[in-house]
Amino acid sequence: MNESANESPFSLENKTILVTGASSGIGRAMALLCSQLGATVVLCGRDMERLNAAREALAGNGHVIVQGDLTDAKARHALVDAVPQLDGCVFSAGIATLVPVRMVSEQHLQSMFSVNYEATVMLTQRLLAKKKINNDGSLVFVSSRGEFFSPIATGVYAGVKAALTATMRTIALEHAKQGIRANCVSPSYVDTPMLDKLQATTSLQSIIDITPLGLNDADDVANGIAYLLSPASRWVTRSTLVIDGGLSLRGRG
Numbered sequence: 001m002n003e004s005a006n007e008s009p010f011s012l013e014n015k016t017i018l019v020t021g022a023s024s025g026i027g028r029a030m031a032l033l034c035s036q037l038g039a040t041v042v043l044c045g046r047d048m049e050r051l052n053a054a055r056e057a058l059a060g061n062g063h064v065i066v067q068g069d070l071t072d073a074k075a076r077h078a079l080v081d082a083v084p085q086l087d088g089c090v091f092s093a094g095i096a097t098l099v100p101v102r103m104v105s106e107q108h109l110q111s112m113f114s115v116n117y118e119a120t121v122m123l124t125q126r127l128l129a130k131k132k133i134n135n136d137g138s139l140v141f142v143s144s145r146g147e148f149f150s151p152i153a154t155g156v157y158a159g160v161k162a163a164l165t166a167t168m169r170t171i172a173l174e175h176a177k178q179g180i181r182a183n184c185v186s187p188s189y190v191d192t193p194m195l196d197k198l199q200a201t202t203s204l205q206s207i208i209d210i211t212p213l214g215l216n217d218a219d220d221v222a223n224g225i226a227y228l229l230s231p232a233s234r235w236v237t238r239s240t241l242v243i244d245g246g247l248s249l250r251g252r253g
Contacts, residue, residue, distance in 0.1 A: 009232035010037070010230045012034055012037040012039035012226070013037070013038030014038065015038070016039065016040045016041075016087050017034045017041055017042070017089070018041075018083060018086050018088070019031045019044065020044045020045070020070060020120070021044075021045060021091075021092040021093030022041075022043035022044055022045050023043070023047045023050035023053075024050060026092045026218045026225075027090070029219050030092060030222045030226070031054055031058060031063075033222045033225075033226050034090075034226065034229070035060050037230075038060070040060070041063045042063070042064045042065075042083050042084075043055055043065050044066050044067070044093070046068070048067050051065045066078075066082050066083065070119040070120070071118070071119045073122070076122060076123045076126055079123070080132060083132060085133075085134050086132055086133055086137060087136075087138070087229075088137055088138040088139070088140070089124070089127065089133070089139050090140050090142070091120045091142060093119065094115060094116045094142065095116065096144075097111075099155075099156065100152065101156075104155065104156055108156060112157055116164065117163055117164055117167075120141065121167055128171075128175065135179050135180065136180070136234070137178075137179075137180045138180070138229045138233070139168075139182040140182075140183055140185060140228045140229060141164055141183070141185075142185055142221070144161040144186060144188075145186050145244045147159075147162035148186070148248065164184070165184050165186075168182045168183065173238065181233070181234070181237035182238065183228045183236060183239050184240040185240070185243055186242045186244070187216050187243045188244035188245060188247045189215060189216065213246050216244065216245055220243060227241075228241060
């Protein structure tokens, strides 16, 4: 007998999910999938035009946009004040720039840290401190296989993603009593606008060529995140779900 959507352990029916970086890439794909699985989505990003376009593509009604640059503390506080009680959060906002360590500037390091780590961690801190995450909620952080491979010119980016993964594990321990779970997804190169920008500065084709299943799609990553948000993964926490098409098995970056 087929299960209805609200009986399925993979359903997000009656859940409210915050998605940062929701205007493009993994975040946009995640917002769309959450809506298709029955959730009400809070979309956060900097570009209002793209956020509106993303919301128009969602299934169902009641989805909310909160515009803001999460590197700004005031914007983070405004977001937390604006959102309703949340059953899940997907932290997918981020940037990537390839710079060899010998050419790393203080500005580059601060930019990578501010966007990819500080903004996410301080937003999470605010949400938890204000008790905006419901008991049994799920926090999913988008990391990167770069932290494992650390290929050429990703020293700062890989280091910041490794820091994010380590912090996720601590969050999971600190809030286990509330049933709040914290996990990461760790994709390799994903076919998104961010990858297009990287490809404009250097060729990544050699790495893509040795990936057994080829280039990841944003929808592939979104499917993994949806699992971590859903009741189906209620016993999964402090974990990293690798979504890299088998690249890890090659042992090289």
